[in-house]
Amino acid sequence: MTPDEKKQQVAKAALEYVVEDTIIGIGTGSTANYFIDALASIKHKIEGTVASSNATAERLKSHGIPVLDINGVDEISVYLDGADESNRYLHLIKGGGGALTREKIVAAVSKRFVCIADDSKLVDVLGKFPLPIEVIPMARSYVARQLVKLGGKPVWRDGFTTDNGNVILDVHNLQITEPVKFEKELNEITGVVTNGLFATRRADVLLLGSDDGVKVLD
Ligand code: 5RP
Numbered sequence: 001m002t003p004d005e006k007k008q009q010v011a012k013a014a015l016e017y018v019v020e021d022t023i024i025g026i027g028t029g030s031t032a033n034y035f036i037d038a039l040a041s042i043k044h045k046i047e048g049t050v051a052s053s054n055a056t057a058e059r060l061k062s063h064g065i066p067v068l069d070i071n072g073v074d075e076i077s078v079y080l081d082g083a084d085e086s087n088r089y090l091h092l093i094k095g096g097g098g099a100l101t102r103e104k105i106v107a108a109v110s111k112r113f114v115c116i117a118d119d120s121k122l123v124d125v126l127g128k129f130p131l132p133i134e135v136i137p138m139a140r141s142y143v144a145r146q147l148v149k150l151g152g153k154p155v156w157r158d159g160f161t162t163d164n165g166n167v168i169l170d171v172h173n174l175q176i177t178e179p180v181k182f183e184k185e186l187n188e189i190t191g192v193v194t195n196g197l198f199a200t201r202r203a204d205v206l207l208l209g210s211d212d213g214v215k216v217l218d
Helices: 003-017 030-045 054-062 100-109 137-149 179-187
Strands: 023-026 048-051 076-081 110-118 131-135 153-156 167-172 192-195 205-209 215-217
Touching (some): 003 030, 030 076, 048 100, 100 192, 131 137
Parallel strands (some): 023 048, 023 076, 076 110, 110 205
Antiparallel strands (some): 131 167, 131 192, 153 167, 205 215
16 A cells, blocks of 8 residues: 555544544644545534644635634544654654644644554654754744754754744754653743644554554554
8 A cells, every 4th residue: 555545544544533523623734634535424423623724724614614713612522633753652743744833732622632644654763754843933043053952953944934924943863762851851942832742742542554454552
């Protein structure tokens, strides 16, 4: 199977994790898009959705799926989203699509986080995929210098602006052996809005599309 076929396979399997008559959170990216397309077939079974990006909101609306403002929502039963990497403890790197901040907010509000990915995303140590960091534009150079001190090689995602009006630094050369500690350390740098480590709030379940069917890690 191609990576895209594995993403489609896992997106369909994730429908089982949708809690009927509740509000569900929806991630961003190609795997999340396959999930949205699958969700359209059972849209009458849910109360509505909260979107983690403008692009996701548009895709949901194009299927006639209601999108709600998260500020008016007390509880999200389950959050479904992809990832760029996951380790075996379900600590993730996310933000390849630049939506990490809103993704982290929706994940924080959600009771359960179900991550969906093709099996190439499972790694022993996080960091081969450059870690995205959303930064206030005027702090870009300062934050980049601090990241170099931590051993990373930050690269400005030139020409890209997040839904929140900020910039992204993609940090190469990392081997993240203590994701919870490193996530907190990065958050302490002035000017950092969010980093793409989802370790403090990790996934609760990881579904992996593979040649042998969907594998479940929890
Ligand atoms: C977007 C994300 C995505 O979940 C991540 O980039 C994976 O994308 P894809 O499903 O296209 O492989 O974090 O900000």
